[in-house]
Amino acid sequence: MLSSFTLADNIIGFIVDGPYDDVAVERIQTQVKEKLEVFDKLNLYIEDTVNADISLKTVVKSVPFKLKTGNRFDRVAVVTDRKWLQVASNIEKLFFSAEIRIFSSQQRLEAIQWISH
Numbered sequence: 711m712l713s714s715f716t717l718a719d720n721i722i723g724f725i726v727d728g729p730y731d732d733v734a735v736e737r738i739q740t741q742v743k744e745k746l747e748v749f750d751k752l753n754l755y756i757e758d759t760v761n762a763d764i765s766l767k768t769v770v771k772s773v774p775f776k777l778k779t780g781n782r783f784d785r786v787a788v789v790t791d792r793k794w795l796q797v798a799s800n801i802e803k804l805f806f807s808a809e810i811r812i813f814s815s816q817q818r819l820e821a822i823q824w825i826s827h
Contacts, residue, residue, distance in 0.1 A: 712737055717826055720745070723755035730764040732771070739775050746782055754808075755825045757789035757818065769798060776802070783808035787821040790814075 711728040714737075722745050724738055738756075745752050758764060786808050788799045796812045803810045813821040 714738075714741055717753075717755065717822065720749045720751065721753040721755065721825060723757075723825075725757045725759065726762040726764065727759040728761055728763060730758070730762055730768055732768070735768060735772050735775075739772070742779065746779065751782055751784045753785040753787075753825050754783055755787045755789070755821065757815070757821075758792065758795065759815075760791075764792070764795065766794070766798075769795075777805070780806040780808060785825055786810045787825040788812045789818055789821050 711726075712730075712734045713725045713727065715723045715725075717723060722741060724741075726734065728734075742752070742754070783806070786806075788795070788810065790796060790799075790812070791814055799810060799812050811821070811824060813824075
């Protein structure tokens, strides 16, 4: 399951609590595109839960979209306890102008506060 929410007009958030598959990726990309039609820059919050089923293959599939839109983000908060996703997010920092911070699930509120300012 993929839940989305808005913290402010230019902030979009997603919580992955189930399969992170092509359908979930498409939903995220569609919602991001819609927001980018209205705002020049966005802040993004993305969190996975213990029930999330995320594969490296699906994460890699989303790279072209990230490269295309990456310069349109100010801040990206990644909330995960998965070490390999933390490493992947740290690698992405090298390719994007957005400020990307990684938070553990225990730091969820800190991530929300950071992404909101």
